[in-house]
Amino acid sequence: MLGYILRRLLATIPVLVIVAVLVFLMLRLTPGDPAAVIAGDNATTEQIALIRNRLGLDQPILAQFAIWAGNLFQGNLGESFFFKKPIGELIVGRIEPTLSLAFATMLIAISVAIPLGVLAAYKHGSWIDRVVMGFSVLGFSVPVFVIGYALIYVFAITLGWFPVQGYQPLSGGFGGFLQRLVLPAVTLSVIYIALIARMTRASVLEVLNEDYIRTARAKGQVERKILFRHALKNAAVPIVTVVGIGIALLIGGVVVTESVFSIPGLGRLTVDAVLARDYPTIQAVILLFSGVYVGINLLIDLAYSLFDPRIRY
Amino acid sequence: MSNAQTPVLEIAGLSIALPGGGDRARAVDDVSLSVAAGEIVCVVGESGSGKSVTAFSVMGLLAKALKPVAGAIKLEGEDLLTATPQRLRALRGDRMAMIFQEPMTALNPVLTIGDQIEEVLRIHTDLGPAERRAQVLAMLESMRLPEPERMHASYPHQISGGQRQRVMIAAALILDPALLIADEPTTALDVTTQAQILRLIKDMQSRRGTGVLFITHDFGVVAEIADRVVVMEKGRVVEQGPAADILTHPQHPYTQMLIAAVPSLKPADRKPALGPLALETVGLAKTYGSKTLFSKARIVHAAKDVAIRVRRGETVGIVGESGSGKTTVARCVARLMPPSEGSILVPDIDIAKLSEGRLRPYRRKIQVVFQDPFRSLNPRRTVGASIVEGPMNFGLGAKEAMQRARDLMALVGLQPNALERYPHQFSGGQRQRIAIARALAMEPEILIADEAVSALDVSVQKQVLALLADVQERFNLAILFITHDLRVAAQICDRIVVMEKGVIVEQGATAQVFSAPAHAYTRALIEAAPGRDFATGLAAVDAVQA
Numbered sequence: 001m002l003g004y005i006l007r008r009l010l011a012t013i014p015v016l017v018i019v020a021v022l023v024f025l026m027l028r029l030t031p032g033d034p035a036a037v038i039a040g041d042n043a044t045t046e047q048i049a050l051i052r053n054r055l056g057l058d059q060p061i062l063a064q065f066a067i068w069a070g071n072l073f074q075g076n077l078g079e080s081f082f083f084k085k086p087i088g089e090l091i092v093g094r095i096e097p098t099l100s101l102a103f104a105t106m107l108i109a110i111s112v113a114i115p116l117g118v119l120a121a122y123k124h125g126s127w128i129d130r131v132v133m134g135f136s137v138l139g140f141s142v143p144v145f146v147i148g149y150a151l152i153y154v155f156a157i158t159l160g161w162f163p164v165q166g167y168q169p170l171s172g173g174f175g176g177f178l179q180r181l182v183l184p185a186v187t188l189s190v191i192y193i194a195l196i197a198r199m200t201r202a203s204v205l206e207v208l209n210e211d212y213i214r215t216a217r218a219k220g221q222v223e224r225k226i227l228f229r230h231a232l233k234n235a236a237v238p239i240v241t242v243v244g245i246g247i248a249l250l251i252g253g254v255v256v257t258e259s260v261f262s263i264p265g266l267g268r269l270t271v272d273a274v275l276a277r278d279y280p281t282i283q284a285v286i287l288l289f290s291g292v293y294v295g296i297n298l299l300i301d302l303a304y305s306l307f308d309p310r311i312r313y
Numbered sequence: 314m315s316n317a318q319t320p321v322l323e324i325a326g327l328s329i330a331l332p333g334g335g336d337r338a339r340a341v342d343d344v345s346l347s348v349a350a351g352e353i354v355c356v357v358g359e360s361g362s363g364k365s366v367t368a369f370s371v372m373g374l375l376a377k378a379l380k381p382v383a384g385a386i387k388l389e390g391e392d393l394l395t396a397t398p399q400r401l402r403a404l405r406g407d408r409m410a411m412i413f414q415e416p417m418t419a420l421n422p423v424l425t426i427g428d429q430i431e432e433v434l435r436i437h438t439d440l441g442p443a444e445r446r447a448q449v450l451a452m453l454e455s456m457r458l459p460e461p462e463r464m465h466a467s468y469p470h471q472i473s474g475g476q477r478q479r480v481m482i483a484a485a486l487i488l489d490p491a492l493l494i495a496d497e498p499t500t501a502l503d504v505t506t507q508a509q510i511l512r513l514i515k516d517m518q519s520r521r522g523t524g525v526l527f528i529t530h531d532f533g534v535v536a537e538i539a540d541r542v543v544v545m546e547k548g549r550v551v552e553q554g555p556a557a558d559i560l561t562h563p564q565h566p567y568t569q570m571l572i573a574a575v576p577s578l579k580p581a582d583r584k585p586a587l588g589p590l591a592l593e594t595v596g597l598a599k600t601y602g603s604k605t606l607f608s609k610a611r612i613v614h615a616a617k618d619v620a621i622r623v624r625r626g627e628t629v630g631i632v633g634e635s636g637s638g639k640t641t642v643a644r645c646v647a648r649l650m651p652p653s654e655g656s657i658l659v660p661d662i663d664i665a666k667l668s669e670g671r672l673r674p675y676r677r678k679i680q681v682v683f684q685d686p687f688r689s690l691n692p693r694r695t696v697g698a699s700i701v702e703g704p705m706n707f708g709l710g711a712k713e714a715m716q717r718a719r720d721l722m723a724l725v726g727l728q729p730n731a732l733e734r735y736p737h738q739f740s741g742g743q744r745q746r747i748a749i750a751r752a753l754a755m756e757p758e759i760l761i762a763d764e765a766v767s768a769l770d771v772s773v774q775k776q777v778l779a780l781l782a783d784v785q786e787r788f789n790l791a792i793l794f795i796t797h798d799l800r801v802a803a804q805i806c807d808r809i810v811v812m813e814k815g816v817i818v819e820q821g822a823t824a825q826v827f828s829a830p831a832h833a834y835t836r837a838l839i840e841a842a843p844g845r846d847f848a849t850g851l852a853a854v855d856a857v858q859a
Binding site: 210211215216218219222229230236308309310 | 372402404405406407411415418420422424432433436437470
């Protein structure tokens with residue numbers, strides 16, 4: 001097991017190297033000049049050239065890459081062109097809102113979707129099943145920003161239960177933190193509820209036809225325990241897979257939600273960096289995201305063996 | 314022992330309706346039977362006879378589509394058909410328990426053995442964790458399971474099939490139910506394991522005075538354990554009575570037919586086959602596993618140093634239990650998998666190492682009939698399309714191929730219009746006929762039958778065996794017959810090869826192997842065959858004397 005984890009961690013290195021090279025190249029080859037953006041509309045050619053020289057952008061691409069990679073190797077992500085701050089600091093400052101949002105979203109999604117999916121499977125073919133599946137289709141098809149604005153309109157503007165937008169750090173008090181987190185988290189969770197509920201239903205439905213479910217009934221077990229003790233654990237592997245993929249997608253999804261709700265997280269940082277052609281920041285954020293993806297995939301694989309003793313690495 | 318006056322189970326006039334569109338209106342029609350305390354009642358019948366439906370209706374575990382419409386089921390005098398779901402749940406696992414055919418799938422793969430047995434105690438008793446654990450360990454011990462402590466913490470995939478069935482029995486009997494329902498509990502097990510499990514069931518029920526309703530299709534098993542027998546056909550009870558009477562003096566024609574269809578363990582007289590050699594394997598071996606970069610070598614010898622010879626017109630049986638390597642040999646000979654070592658001569662060229670391209674002409678010569686005809690025929694293609702595909706791959710024109718398929722349908726006893734239908738529209742026996750026709754369409758010289766009759770009811774099995782004998786004579790086929798069933802082997806094989814753990818332990822003429830088995834494993838196999846005394850007529854004498 002430990003050997004397996006080590007091998008998997010080693011295998012992430014080439015993945016991250018490839019990501020780093022691709023990101024670096026793509027940014028350098030797309031049109032747009034960060035020096036011009038920084039210098040502003042009224043800058044002279046000399047001023048732009050000066051800035052370009054200061055940022056090292058006048059060097060050959062290969063040399064730029066070597067410098068960046070060398071710094072990266074020493075744990076130095078570089079300095080943002082736009083924010084004029086070390087990028088490590090930037091990320092640390094922005095990570096709490098994003099993590100809080102992602103965590104809250106998944107918490108809501110899992111605790112709503114799994115019972116719904118199990119219920120739909122148990123009541124297979126009934127109106128409950130159809131309602132759950134109908135909701136699932138709806139959740140898939142309505143874009144995040146529409147749900148976001150709709151929720152803001154109803155719960156923030158009309159009812160006034162929650163602030164329209166913004167973020168309050170956890171250090172500023174749990175109540176305020178939670179109050180500002182609820183709407184964005186619910187918004188984001190809708191699509192994951194749809195996805196996870198659907199997968200749970202399909203997976204549990206299949207398991208319910210298994211012989212050991214009949215055995216459990218023959219023992220006199222009550223239906224609730226048959227569903228949650230016998231069926232759900234057997235159905236867990238595909239469910240864990242979508243939850244994992246969900247978390248990975250979520251990181252991408254926060255870009256939109258953080259914009260809609262004005263949350264100063266990594267999503268907003270990414271958007272700002274892209275608009276400013278802030279190469280080092282974009283590179284760092286994408287590298288961070290891919291590291292998270294790889295890590296989540298490893299966690300999913302490890303979770304399999306937790307739920308199914310037949311899976312061993 | 315409980316009150317001997319009230320039967321443990323009494324079924325009176327039970328009828329269960331089938332949903333519309335079935336081949337009959339009632340799955341079970343006016344069935345009456347009873348089980349007394351300490352008695353084993355076998356319900357015998359072929360697939361579709363309603364024996365399992367009867368058993369499940371007692372447990373209240375019928376599929377929703379099946380509804381009891383008349384009659385009563387009484388457990389220790391209490392009517393189960395009118396009981397509330399809560400009451401039924403309370404009785405299940407406590408007063409009545411059930412074990413099933415497939416012990417692998419009947420146990421939950423993600424929960425430990427101990428947990429699954431303890432579950433019964435958690436549901437029905439107020440015992441604390443320590444007491445539960447102690448009871449389960451004692452039960453495991455009495456099931457003669459090795460290392461109860463380790464067993465308690467094991468998962469189902471870590472133990473053998475026989476052990477799994479013991480675990481099922483432990484879970485069923487831990488609360489001393491009045492009634493144990495056993496639905497084909499040994500059908501999926503090897504003969505030697507089957508013998509042990511039958512002995513265990515008999516032992517436990519006589520010690521605890523449990524009434525047992527035992528569902529089986531196997532008269533050998535009936536002869537082994539039954540006190541009384543109930544014979545069912547198409548949802549009705551056609552005959553019931555003491556086991557000795559039914560086995561020796563069956564009254565109803567259906568019972569007579571069923572008993573007559575059980576192949577005898579006494580080898581049939583067969584003329585020695587003197588045809589030319591069709592197949593020979595020399596030092597055939599198949600190993601799995603290899604050294605990888607990160608793990609130590611773990612090599613499994615699925616088959617080792619296998620030498621068999623089959624002549625044209627001869628049937629050579631490979632017998633053995635699961636894991637003996639018999640199917641591995643069959644698959645290697647058909648080159649469905651490449652052998653690791655050795656040669657396969659057919660008869661003058663070695664096909665063991667031929668490349669796929671050079672092997673192709675020889676593919677036609679060796680054809681296989683598999684165990685499960687439903688899974689070996691493509692469900693989305695018509696029978697005709699499945700049959701003509703092979704010959705047309707080898708250049709036969711569509712018209713000629715279709716004509717050949719029509720001729721073959723007549724040969725295997727099916728209507729020519731069967732060619733336009735799909736596999737699911739046929740019964741198991743008919744599907745196996747189709748599978749044989751498909752193999753014959755290739756005009757093979759060697760036919761491999763891999764457990765080809767194991768999934769069939771005895772009466773159908775008898776017909777398919779007769780068909781195989783017929784086509785063998787007609788086409789002078791060399792048949793390699795893989796089976797775990799010694800009775801079938803005794804009837805159809807000229808020579809027998811006995812395999813154990815990948816190695817041939819004995820081979821010889823069928824009569825010789827059965828009358829004077831040389832190897833201890835062969836003797837164990839023959840001894841474990843259920844109802845072997847019954848087959849040779851000894852049980853009849855014993856029963857009369859008793």
